[in-house]
Structure formats: C-alpha cells, structure tokens
Amino acid sequence: MWQPDGWDARARIGVLTPHGDIGPESELQAMAPDGVRIHASRVHFGAMAQGGVMPSTIPLAPVRAFAEPPHIDEAARLLAAAPVRCIAYGFTSSAYVIGAKGEAEMLERLRKASGVPVVATCAAAVAGLRALGVGDLALVDPPWFDDELDALGAAYFDDQGLAAVFHAPAGLPRTQRGINPAELYDWIRRHVPARAEAVFVGGNGLRAVGVIAALEQDLGRPVLTANQALLWQALHECGVRAPITGYGCLFDVRPSDSPVQ
Template identity: 60%
Template structure:
C-alpha cells in the first residue's frame, strides 16, 4: 500500500476559538482570521442586533436600546450554548458597546449568567480583554477611540468603564470618520489616531468597536508612535488564545502589535 500524503484539512487545530457576533457584522471573523496562525481556527455564532440591517447597514449613530438588548436573554445565551456544544477551547463575545452600557459590574453579571451555558469553556469579551491587555503592558494612561457610530454618551460610558477599572482615560470619543463600515480605511484611521490621540501621550490606545476596520494599522502606528496600539478584535483574539491555553500560538503572531509578545499577568487571565 502506498503512503498517502494528506493535505491540510482543517482538523489539525492548536486551538479553536468561538466568537459571537452581531448578525450582519463580518468584522470580528475577518480580523480574527487575518491574525490567526494556520493552526488556530475560528467558529462563529450570530445574534440578531436590531441596529444593523442586511448588508451591514446601520444608522449614523446606533441607538442604545438595541445595544442593551443584544446581551439580554435568550438570544445570546442560546448562541453561546450552541457554540459551547462544539469542541471549542474558548468563546469570545465580539461586541464592545454592550459592556459600555452595562458597566463593569453588569458585564460580570453577564459573564456569570452565560457561564451556566458554556460547559466550562472559558469566556471573554472585548472590554474585559482590553483591561487584561492594558494591565499586561503596564499601561495606566489610556486613550479610547470609538467608532463613528457611537454617540458621545456611549463614548462617555466607555470612559467610565475603564475609569472604574483603575485606568486614567486621557482621551475618548467617536472618531471623525464616515459612519459606515465600508468607508473606513486604514489610512484614514491612522491619520485620525496620529493627529487626534498622539498629543495626549497615552501609554496605550484602544480602537474600540469590533465592527471597525483596524488591525491592519497596528504595526505601523506602534513603530511611529511611542505607545501601544490595541484594537477590539486584536485584544479579544489575544486574550482568547491565552484563555484557551494557546499562549505559544499567540507568541508566534507577528505584525499585529507588541501585545502578542506579552502574556497576561499570572498566565491565563
């Protein structure tokens, strides 16, 4: 019998990462996939988000009621449970604004509720991951660049979230770019951070919002500016890998910021 040389078939996983996303948003999956090594696989579940329409269209400023409704039972609970029925290593919530509305204590209650549906699979979300990332990098002065579809009140709630976690927020606000996912380019986002955030001299900046195109600018900005650059999907994926016990896979990732050369304090976090 001749030896069979098998091609890669997607079963050779170092880690399998589940991600819950709004029904019309491809951002988290796209950016996770761009960052992921060949042996890390992404598996998504979708939850209806009333502020988005077919094709990813949404209002210039998203209303807050759908943001809160996204994390209310039963839809997100069911989505997490369905993902957790698969042999995954971690589940990530690819949504930022709900944590802003809930606050840190409300987000913890959400995690506690969803943990009853995960079969013990670790769970993380963007803001919790950002707190872990800031801490791992030793960043205390932080700037938060929010998507243009966040209004000033939602941005303020985000600043409150990070202030409650002990960080000094030196700048926050929706970026002044077109409020349309398809119109945000790496150059435009880079220019905004360079001209609007750099003078505040943060230790790190977070480009929040999992639907904003952002991971492609990290490396160039960190080379130019004297602070770490975190983005919603980058830090969420980094934290997910460490929770999955795949820190070695995370350390092999290059081109997406100094964060991937850093481990959470205490290992898994």
C-alpha cells in the same frame, strides 16, 4: 499528497458576533496563529439590518439588549456544542452600557450556559493594558458611536483604574464598509495626545487591526484594538502560546492569570 482542509487545529475559538457583522471573525482569523480556527455564531442585533447596515449612530437600547438573555445565551450554548475550547464575545459597546460589573455578570452567565470559558472585549482590553503597565489611555471609538456611548466607554475604563485622557469617535464615514485603514491611521495619529501611554481602538466591527504595527511604530506606544485584545485573551484562556507578529506588542505579554506556563 493531501492538501490542507482545515480539519486539523491546535485550538478552535468560537466568537459571538452581531448577525450582520463580518468584522470580528475576519480580523480574528487574520491574526490567529497557524492551527487556530475561528468559528462564528451570529446573534440578532436590533440596530443592524440586512448587509450589516446600521444607523449613522447606534441607539443604546439594542446595544444593551444584545447582552441580555435569551438570544446571546442560546447562541453561546449552541456554539459550545462544537469542539471549541473557548468563546469570545465580539461586541464592545454593550460593556460600555452595562459597565464592568454587568459585563462580569454576563460572562459568568454565558459560561454557565455554554460550559466553556468565555472572554469579552473590554475585559480583555483592561487585562491587556494592565499587563503592559498602562495607566493613561486614548480611547478611539467607531464613528457610529455617538458622544453618549463614547463617554460611557471612557467611564468604563475610568472605573477600572485606567484614565481615558482622550476619548472620541473617529471622524470617519459612519458605515463599516466605509472605513479605510489609511484614513483611520491618519486620524489616530493626528488626534492621540502625547500624554496618553497607549491607545485602545474600540468597536469589534471597526476595521482596525491592519494599522496596529504602523501606529505603534509612529506613536512609540502600545496600540490595542477590540479584536486584537479579544484574540489575545482567548488564546491565553485556551492555553495556546504561539508567536504573533505584525499585530502589536500586546502579543508579547501575558495576562497575570494566564494558564500558559
């Protein structure tokens, strides 16, 4: 008799996202299993203007500032006032700049501020790659990442014992709305070397999850993306175990510290 109204949920996941970015919440909700709802809190990002417009390459200073108090801490605190089971930090590049140690410290700070579990993109990607038994990876970054930021990304994964045997910003239009999934698919397929055991597509604002299944089929190896890895870790942190198909083999494995039995 009654139509679905979105109030029923098996779990609600909060996501912290740059104020003009629609990528994280769009892709997370697209992949989320039935009954899992995504709720976004927007945080000021100094390199993003009205409509999500950004410079052709992102300067490092606002990337670093996004992860620092007080704005992100206050957003986490306010988001946790809603009945969310965990919070997902939807921003790849700050981990590149502050490194794994800085990312871990930020997560601990946000957990204290919010009182709920908090997961982050790059830490989730590392956990996913380890769960899949990957050692060597190809790192594909958004076209608006310059060579310095891309190199910092490779260093992040190298520091975690995952060799970035290939890394580069994708040679595509340097605007979020200019990304065409077919062009991203073609670029990755042409550039990923055979020695890479898996692919990680960085950047939560890069439209990417729609090409995961096709790339895995054609490349014959796991393909992870920022928002896919983030959702995978968040679901396990929430204790939600539900089948997700069409978005990669990552959803077939569990992290070693998963609370799900």
